[in-house]
Amino acid sequence: MQEDGGIHKLTDHLFRSHAGQMVAVLCRKYGLEQLDVVLDLVQDSFEAALVHWRYNPLPDNPAAWLMQVAKNKAINHFKKESRFVPADSTGVAEQIGSQQTFQPEMEEAADAQLRLLLLCCQLDLPDRSQVVLTLHLLCGFGRTEISRALLMQAEAVKKTLFRAKNALKTQKTAFSQAAIYGEITRFDNARTVLYLLFNEGYKTSKGDEAIKYDLCYEAIRLSKLLLLHESAGEAENQALLALMFFNLARFPARLDESGHWCTLETQDRSLWNPTFIEEGYKYLRSATRSNLLTRYHIEAIIASMHCAAKTFGDTDWTAICYLYEQLEKVAPSPWVSLNKLAATSYITEPTECLRQLEILKRETVLSRNHILLMLEGDLWLRKNQPQKSMEAFEAALLVAGSAQDKRLIEKKLLLCQSSNN
Amino acid sequence: MKEFLMLIREDLGQYSQMTPEEMQKDIEQHMEWVGKLVASGNFKTGNPLSPEGKTVSGQKALLTDGPYIESKEGISGYYFLLADSLEQAAAIARDCPSLRLGATLELREVIQTGEE
Numbered sequence: 001m002q003e004d005g006g007i008h009k010l011t012d013h014l015f016r017s018h019a020g021q022m023v024a025v026l027c028r029k030y031g032l033e034q035l036d037v038v039l040d041l042v043q044d045s046f047e048a049a050l051v052h053w054r055y056n057p058l059p060d061n062p063a064a065w066l067m068q069v070a071k072n073k074a075i076n077h078f079k080k081e082s083r084f085v086p087a088d089s090t091g092v093a094e095q096i097g098s099q100q101t102f103q104p105e106m107e108e109a110a111d112a113q114l115r116l117l118l119l120c121c122q123l124d125l126p127d128r129s130q131v132v133l134t135l136h137l138l139c140g141f142g143r144t145e146i147s148r149a150l151l152m153q154a155e156a157v158k159k160t161l162f163r164a165k166n167a168l169k170t171q172k173t174a175f176s177q178a179a180i181y182g183e184i185t186r187f188d189n190a191r192t193v194l195y196l197l198f199n200e201g202y203k204t205s206k207g208d209e210a211i212k213y214d215l216c217y218e219a220i221r222l223s224k225l226l227l228l229h230e231s232a233g234e235a236e237n238q239a240l241l242a243l244m245f246f247n248l249a250r251f252p253a254r255l256d257e258s259g260h261w262c263t264l265e266t267q268d269r270s271l272w273n274p275t276f277i278e279e280g281y282k283y284l285r286s287a288t289r290s291n292l293l294t295r296y297h298i299e300a301i302i303a304s305m306h307c308a309a310k311t312f313g314d315t316d317w318t319a320i321c322y323l324y325e326q327l328e329k330v331a332p333s334p335w336v337s338l339n340k341l342a343a344t345s346y347i348t349e350p351t352e353c354l355r356q357l358e359i360l361k362r363e364t365v366l367s368r369n370h371i372l373l374m375l376e377g378d379l380w381l382r383k384n385q386p387q388k389s390m391e392a393f394e395a396a397l398l399v400a401g402s403a404q405d406k407r408l409i410e411k412k413l414l415l416c417q418s419s420n421n
Numbered sequence: 422m423k424e425f426l427m428l429i430r431e432d433l434g435q436y437s438q439m440t441p442e443e444m445q446k447d448i449e450q451h452m453e454w455v456g457k458l459v460a461s462g463n464f465k466t467g468n469p470l471s472p473e474g475k476t477v478s479g480q481k482a483l484l485t486d487g488p489y490i491e492s493k494e495g496i497s498g499y500y501f502l503l504a505d506s507l508e509q510a511a512a513i514a515r516d517c518p519s520l521r522l523g524a525t526l527e528l529r530e531v532i533q534t535g536e537e
Contacts, residue, residue: 015441047436054451142440
């Protein structure tokens with residue numbers, strides 16, 4: 001019976017974040033080989049909440065209620081399986097015997113999540129599979145949600161999850177082992193996976209905006225877990241968070257009203273979220289206390305410079321070019337070079353830029369990339385060669401993937417035609 | 422005001438297919454719906470029903486498990502609503518969030534025998 005008309009409210013995404021917490025705490029207690037049972041128990045706990053809370057006022061602490069129900073269900077389940085020996089046998093036996101409630105400490109729950117995250121990100125699997133697994137286990141994403149968020153076929157999600165879960169169940173590191181925190185590479189891998197998760201949300205324009213935003217939100221939530229454990233690349237974690245916050249601040253301005261991609265130049269900067277920019281600076285300040293300069297540091301600083309520019313014209317391209325040069329040294333990739341060239345194009349003669357662009361075309365996989373071709377089109381236009389510009393834009397149009405990119409290029413083509421006439 | 426029993430009939434297995442986020446949204450929609458009904462004085466009470474049950478039938482009082490035999494559908498819960506007419510009760514029921522999950526709602530006026 002509900003008489004108070006919902007005095008308590010559920011925190012946004014409470015279920016999602018607590019799904020991960022419940023899975024992690026139970027896996028820690030009973031071992032990763034019990035993963036499938038654990039997932040079922042957590043699902044049952046949410047169903048219990050659904051049945052109760054549709055009709056009754058929420059308990060004072062819904063999160064604690066959920067965790068307690070999950071733990072009780074686990075105790076009951078494993079009591080029936082009498083031959084089962086828990087992975088962490090200290091203290092569990094009594095709990096199974098007496099059905100005593102065990103209060104989860106916040107640190108315990110966070111620690112369990114961090115361990116599960118590190119394990120999910122250290123499997124011998126493609127990065128994307130680790131993103132899928134992380135979303136499923138730590139963010140409570142179902143198969144359909146993953147397929148919507150990552151634009152994957154439902155069947156592919158199912159197969160990926162099946163393989164990834166098996167890889168996790170059979171990997172060698174025990175959940176509670178202290179060594180989990182000892183290996184620095186685990187944190188490196190986790191950052192890579194979380195960075196990819198964030199970009200899956202941020203860098204694509206296709207699909208449902210709400211779920212894209214959720215991906216970014218979850219990437220930030222999980223990245224904060226990395227900060228729980230001191231030392232292991234703390235400055236890098238701070239830098240990653242700074243980068244995510246600066247980018248998230250611009251999230252609402254990425255697309256225009258009709259869902260078309262907006263370049264930095266055309267974004268409505270009043271839509272940028274000042275609170276997130278502030279968060280970005282907070283993390284950036286902590287990240288730069290040490291002398292360490294990683295790719296995340298450089299990318300975060302670049303993002304901060306965009307956020308600091310009041311208008312597109314105010315952008316400090318000289319500094320940004322310098323930063324991209326540094327990024328090329330730390331984390332070389334054709335994409336970084338292309339970004340550097342795009343930044344350079346604002347402060348350098350088009351002839352010189354076109355020369356550098358030719359090198360990129362010749363030496364990297366980007367020769368048929370639509371962003372490179374669009375940059376080429378812009379550069380020819382600046383040189384007052386609309387014919388060559390049109391050729392570049394037409395080539396870009398052929399290789400552009402999304403309808404939105406195509407529309408953007410068509411706009412540019414119209415611009416060329418008008419200056420050609 | 423008159424009193425109406427609203428029975429919610431739905432696929433009892435579908436909860437296991439819902440993700441945490443979907444379940445949270447569903448709960449929030451129900452809380453909002455009930456909250457409005459409480460505020461407007463149209464809500465009396467409501468409770469979920471356990472999916473397990475037994476059926477006793479006929480002169481031989483035949484005992485079978487489950488509230489249903491073939492179908493996965495079953496009554497998942499009930500509400501007592503207060504409304505001036507069956508039409509008003511039906512209008513209230515049309516906003517019930519369970520409909521979004523494919524539920525069927527049955528409304529029946531409670532005959533107040535004590536008042537006669």
